[in-house]
Amino acid sequence: MTDSALTRRTLLLGGLGVASVATLAACSGASGTTGGRMPSRTFGAPVPVSPSPGQKTVTATLTAKPATLDLGGRTVSTWAYGDTAPGPVVRATAGDFLRLTLDNQLPADTTVHWHGIRLRNAADGVPGMTQDPVKPGTRFVYEFTAPDPGTYFFHPHVGVQLDRGLYAPLVIQDPDEPGGYDAEWIVVLDDWVDGTGTTPDDVLKKLIADGGPASSGGMGGMGGMGGMDHGSMGGMGGMSMGSPPWGDAGDVTYPFFLINGKPPTDPDVLTAKPGQKVRLRVINAASDTIFTLALGGHRMTITHTDGHAVQPTEVDAFYIGMGERYDAVVTLADGVFPLVARPFGKTSGGQAMALIRTGPGAAPTAGVNPAELSGQVLIGSQLQPAASARLPDRKPDATARLDLQGSMKPYQWGINGAPFGSNEPLTVKAGQRLRITATNMTMMTHPLHLHGHTFALPSGLRKDTVLMAPMESLSIDLDADNAGDWMIHCHNIYHAEAGMMIALNYVA
Template identity: 50%
Template structure:
């Protein structure tokens, strides 16, 4: 296999050069017009020495290198009695899980056998910038028939996943879990199950995500439900109605199916264990347009992690997980067969699986666990575990990230601009940064920051460590992080359609 060891072996496109350099160019223009011009500040590029130095600091001498081959290709998948033509990793849905240990190096030789360009983004990993998989920002798109070697150190344990970062390809079958194990894993549980949630339309009745995006653009905002309500609570966002935490408008796309691990509830995935055992659920929302309310019938969920990082454990009947988020929970398994349900929040439909620990008749796919009727756990109730809490520090810089929309066209914006005409979000190495996500639209947005984990700001300084946060309509969420991973990093809505319709920007390290 031929591979390109560096994404800078080929020049970026004009669009990419614009995206990376827009902030620096604007700064230079302002300096030139100033009576007392300051020195031009340029972007820290993905191929810079600063990026290489950050990777060297993460990588220990003699670190184990885990090599995998990864291939994106068209395939027909069986959803459980429904055949769908789609794009996959390795012909599987989800794609083959990758599992490595904290501090190990992943070397993934990727081949693109799709009929379109693509990339691979390693969602949630604080990796080196030139391996982040963002086309025209950190690397060129990988052409059909092309190959690319991704190689990076995984510094933090946790539940992650990978997917493309081109167009709305995420709404096909191109996603798979990435689990980074901690030496302490297994001390408080016996078995684990990786649970991947998805909304599905690709290859069903002639539909595909690109067609769906065209239809949304043709329709514009006309006829969309723009309701919503809420209240502000410090730096966090809370709905006025805990039973309707996202407001009344929860998505732009109507899906025929919802899946757990690529299967419909009519022929569900089954997770097996013995009664009395403790099971760790690693829950990943790989959906493009759907948040889920998750519950396990007859059980309580003890939530232990969000977005890979530990929280003070909290017990709940159900939890809410937005697109791009991950939650880990431990359950003490009873004896029998139980329904694991991910109800599409604010939509009609659900994903369904079974947890079997003994004999008995399996619940029907339309069974309604009582736990779903309870208001779900949301991130504003979480506190970070003491060892991962970032030290208290006054922010050096506060950046407003205002989420909006064009009320006529299907355009979603950050600070009034639709990508690639992105707003400047410039930071410098070593700064404590506060991002203020201000949702001025009437839909919720799961906002994802690449290359970093932040701490959500709350009243007592104990907010959870995350990389993706739900921002509900007309509300504000504030997050803090240390600028310690140089490069050019995407900040965007993880609703795939909102992101592709403009709700993306670049957090740009400058020097």
């Protein structure tokens, strides 16, 4: 691949200092990779479980296989669930028992992680932590109850496989949902590089190679940070609608940005009638890109984030980080309108766009610039929770610290001073309320994702993935009500694979 396939940027070190970078370097893999290795554990076949009497069972088979896709006239080879990206949606109702079979027809090990679901630990899909990797030519059956309604998705938890076509929506319906809308559309956002002359594995190798060896020259300490691209700093106090202090927002330059697997030159077309109210279930399945989403000629009302209800909030547009999901309702006008997902902080590759058609009219061009993108743009962490989504008031029984750290040169990322596999797991006892103080000590934005649980922000907002701005510190509370060994990590897949993960282990 060429140098143009990567974002050209100077050192991004933020708050780590020479000593911590040396620690990350010392903990890196001997082969020259940046760590992020799973502990060496074996699990054998999963223990089968059965639905409770009267519990509905939802079954499906997911075939992970090589696939060829058409991206607006350009043919790319990739891996996908079936023959499409996104893969087929899986639907169930809260309380259902899911029995989902992964048929691995890839030339590599893989798994499936059910992103955002508070499921039993054995079904979480993390190789070396909850299961053995699924070998080529074999099957693995995931069995779990989906307790919470909401918009979710699933993807592998092996290497950078997410940055291929291996992702699909998972919608858990609310049996008590009052409805009030005429149609429901799933909107999946993605950044795409696979099959365009390179692969995600090649991208990661080049990021590591371009980062070079660990060196203290020019790094400075917390006060100096010489040679850094500071981006736009600031903390929570500096946040305002439309002006996030996010600095650099990604490492990779993508040739395509997609909505529902289609580029803006060959957009997905969603049809309805004028005056109809539509529920949008928006999923950011991208690996390295924060998007700003807007619907030309309309304002949207945000109703849920990461599956949890919020106080309805009307906006022109909203930011959505990797791994986040937002539900919104909109009443449609008459005509043809662009649904635009603009990559934040990226100047190459254009944007993603779908069309909403309720009547006659010419389609906008691929580079259309809706006025709403310059209007009131919501930062999701500013939403207020619905009363039904709040955690019960309770003082924390235990506390933990989680520091996000790393650099571009060398390309090394970690948590609490070391990459995953070398850092000490966080621990909690069953039944405790745990307060984690998470601090982003870098000059990049990181979407922090917790497996098997949801957490509450200080406002009470419930999420499982939250964007953390450069130098931002945030307290998150979780109830330890789902025993097992779980992952906490950055949902920039390249940062995670380079070591920005840590375990959360239940202890006696």
